[in-house]
Amino acid sequence: MTRCNRKTSSLTKKISWTSAAFAAVLATVSPLTQAANEQVIPGPRDCFWARGPVSADPYVNIAYPDSSVFYWAAMFTVPDGARLDMAGEFAHSRYQSLISYDNRGRPVESVADYLIEPNKGSINPFRAGARRDSRHRDYTIEVVGQALSTQNVEGKNLAGLKRNKIHAPAFSGQQALLYRIYAPDDKANESGGVDLPKPVLTLADGRRLTGSEACKALKTNQPLQITLDALGIPTSQYRELISQPDKPDTWPAVIPAKWHIQLDRKSLIGIYTGDINYESRRSAGGFYPNPDNNYIRTIVNRRHGPVVVIRAKMPTTPKTFDGDKKMTDAQLRYWSICSNQSFANTRVNDCLFDEEVPLDQNGYYTIVISREADRPRNARQECGMAWLPMADDGDGVFDKDVSIIQIRNMLASDDFKQAIQNVEIDGTAEEVMGEYYPQLMYTMTNAVEVAMPCNT
Template identity: 30%
Template sequence: MPGGVQGNGTYLRDDQIVPDEGSINPFMSPNRRDVQTERRRYTVYIRSGQAPRKPRPNTLYTGTNSERASIHLAFRNYMPDNGYDGTGNVRMPPLEERGLPVELGLPTVTLHLPEAPIQSEEGLYNSDDTVLTGERMCRTLLASKEGQKQEFPTKEWLQLIEDSWDRVNAPAMPAPMFQRFWNMDYSVKGAFIPDPIKRVIRCPASNDGAWLNNPDTVYMVGLFSLAFGEVVVIEGKMPTFPKTKHGQVSWPEEQTQVRYWSLTTGGTAPSGLGWSTIFDEEIPLVEDRKFTIVMSRAIDRPKNADREHGVKWIEFGAGEGHYIGARSWVNCVYIRYQASLSNYDWPNSPLNIPIPTEENPAPMDSLVMGPYYPTAKYMSKKEFERLA
């Protein structure tokens, strides 16, 4: 995405990538998931400019023609199968230099310059120098391994708290609620405006996104303060999802409502840090796929917040983040819903939540999601333990 921000830029989901000739994409059903390494090759292209109405196959677009624009490219990996690391046991490039075959390395990158001279920090490249790799390519592109730039200024966040109705807890409220993340204005600044009409007028919602969302991935976001209670109880109905964690060789034949579901505790907008994550297959389900998640500090974990009692516990984390003025008792919880590979028409999907407008400012999240909408409430440790 242009601007160095990770959000709604163009993207390719694994099952959308056409494999090289002779290779197989293991994410395309009904292909097997245990395709041999040497038959998993693919080629993806990144082109300057806006995406056309009909994008080319296997192609991402930068969204800008500027030579100075900062473009952030990210690979998203979810949970690997048991026995695999975050890369799926793919060897890192330095190991290739020690004699391992190229097909075991992470993707290699080649820069194809225009058929005309181009100015860079190293001088003018002629048409004979149109294909670059390695360090020369990185210098030409001014490539950097810097992390995602801060998307919301700390100073502005602290001022919003200072001007709020509750400097101790805002924007967290005694009756917490989850809402779909739209953009930084509506979902961050607007969280400090309780009135839905004033909120949408002052901070219009849009599909600009941020924080690694894309058209397939929706975040439901809630803000919490332990000043309202030492234990947070989150409940809802779990969507159906494919179970692949234990090395299943094929994708499930039945359609599922999501590809992936997870819940993360993290810092607030200025930090963007994540503290702890739990994902779909880890969470015990009771009748009708109902789940109960308890969030607290470790010292306040209820004795019955365990699998034996049908409960999943998650650590509250380090509060807002690591910056001066951060509150250790306030955090952000976001639930990730990734759309299903089977494109199942799930009516309760958060993808179907309409954007708040001046004509219809009231959030429709709970109405659309029905029993799948996650609810939250505060309790004391003793109150929850009495539920056993």
Template identity: 30%
Template sequence: MRSWRSAVVVIVSVVAATLTTFGTAVGRAEPVGQGDTPGPVCAWQIMSNRDDLNVAFPDVNATYWVLPYALGPGDSISLSGRYPHARYFSLNTYGTDFNTVDTLRDNQIRPAGNDVNPFVDPAAAAGGSWQATVVNRAPNRSRNEIRGLPAAGAQRVPVGFLIVRVYVPDDPSSLSGGVELPTVVMHLGGAQVTLRPCAVPFNPRNYSGPIAAALTSVFDRAIAGAAANSFPAGSPEATFVNPNSTAGLFPNGDNKYIGAGLTYRKGRVVVIRGKAPTYPNTRAGASPAKPGVGLRYWSMCQNDKVTPYPVVACAADFQTRLDSDGYYTYVVAAPADLSRSSDPTATVIGWGDTNVPTKVVFLRNMLPSSGFYPSSVQAAQSKGGDPAVSMGAYYPRATYCDVVVLRSQGWRACYR
């Protein structure tokens, strides 16, 4: 049945949902009234980060842009963009179960013409151009193709989502890394529609109408189910473990995580110690393709484990203080319990709302080098064993600590 090409397709996206119409509404602006949802007059209709549509455990130092689509046999989506001035960027596709279909990361995207990819060549400057294509079949990587839908029969409707991720832009005020988001050309049933990036992304939580409310509810239920089952039942608190699964949470194929559940008690904080992997400090001028580093990116993030599963605070690699031996000490604390420890190497991560009953803190590892891989979260999960064993000194050891003990005796007393 082909009627979906000209009908209204309800698409639940990474952070909410929007209505997509493939027909005469595409490409022309229409007024948006109170309670209405805007039509697909532009690309990347939805943006998610800590400040805008904070859902599904995002990283504070990343921004995510979402393009919902529907693809029939032979359909495709052409993308034209420029390499951002940033630590990392990627294209990721997802099905209606919010699980990964395919990933095409920065250093896999071949440049256009005579341009050079700065994520491959450390001497290259960012800003060069690239082109890629979302296809409804097995992709040809030599042509920068990324698969848009799961294999035939894996889902009922031909609907998917494309997400552009940008981590740690060189200029914090430019979320997209100093370049415009990719231009989109949709090739659907013989028609061709060009969509420029939206000037203002659509956030359904800013609308009070029944459509926005219904779509937000559908999204929240889907994410809640995935998040509630993300960690093994009965896991001890303040102990980092492998998740059951990150399926259904729009996982990034280049990241792996371990996490620890936390609960608040007045006068008690969480102390986390571990050895810090090396990384390319792009905010200090290093190339994201710098050789010899452990991870492309890592961070420790505190999150609310209640819908819509927002991030509260993160300390990324470049924001984390280290001692002379290369170890970090995180103190997860509410303002009322904020430790004024004498240890100048401690990094404080905010607790957030103390009325939220359950929190989860994640250690995120991105793209380990071959030399670091045995100590990475990726290796811990591939082996299916205890990350505390396989990660060695790089495993984050967490403990609850009385704030008075921490203030008076330092972090070492918390581990006695």
């Protein structure tokens, strides 16, 4: 499949700032103007969704974006006594959501597409069996400036529930929303062929503001009020983690590879230190994660071998890229695998989502990960294999041989017992996931070429 809506650039064209420095700069400046943004960063944005799109290069590549996904961020403050609604159209895509966050990049609440009750006369195309091509696809979500009273179930498909409010409490006087579009349909743009959701602000005196007037009242050009670790681990801390005196120089990349679930920030660092907090909330470790996903990740080091081969069974997912007429039920809403750099620069090299991965007759995939120079000649779709790049500078900071591999499971159905969502304790992923667990092997380029011959 040819992937649309994504522009690629050389892996040597990278954001060179550390995430901590990037956050420090952002905390002191306002967003770029619309005109300036269009000159340097592709993709739609407006006075409310002023930061983004975040995705792989040439977009804003930070906080481990999925390269088949586009994110926009809004920072604002609702005036006292006012009400904020977001008026939008359901995108032509695999998934969309609004998610609120605190000032450390931890999710507060997600309003995923299928939960939203559409406006009268419209349909929600993300519900199972719904027409995906309907022209009537309007919705409205109220933004509530309060904290959640109880924590919602995350990562699983909550079919039957409805949610037209999102809780977005203020932190340091600032509220934060992220808007996400996953896998836009073929020929749709970054926002899935519809406009970005529009703010509708009703003031305490009854006046209704939209457009630039609403943005001005909401102070959407205010600087970020986030902690320095919201977008990544400070480089000084990262250097300490990879330079522990009692660990080998490939640490924490081990053989056999160990896949870790995503918990809190302490447990994220625990991949290096071993200090895992099993009681912590899932998918809250950073960096602005999507709570509708659960993740596993492993760290690889090409000093164990320049080529990584991963094999497992692929979960079933809806097929939407070619504009299927109806949304279907499946084990997951979305699956992807990404090659990333380090927790310091939180940059993605590239990703593959489910529809881009060839499968054998038993539903298994084989994915090869290497530098471009080490890519086996048969690591291509026609030979039944997919390929992902490692960056030539490795982690982008200190170690040119390191990469992070991450797998997403989104909105798992209750009857899919092998989903990442059911891995409750770090280190038990293989036991729970069974044939869906990614088996990882280090090898050489010519070994792949001879072991899996291809005459295509």
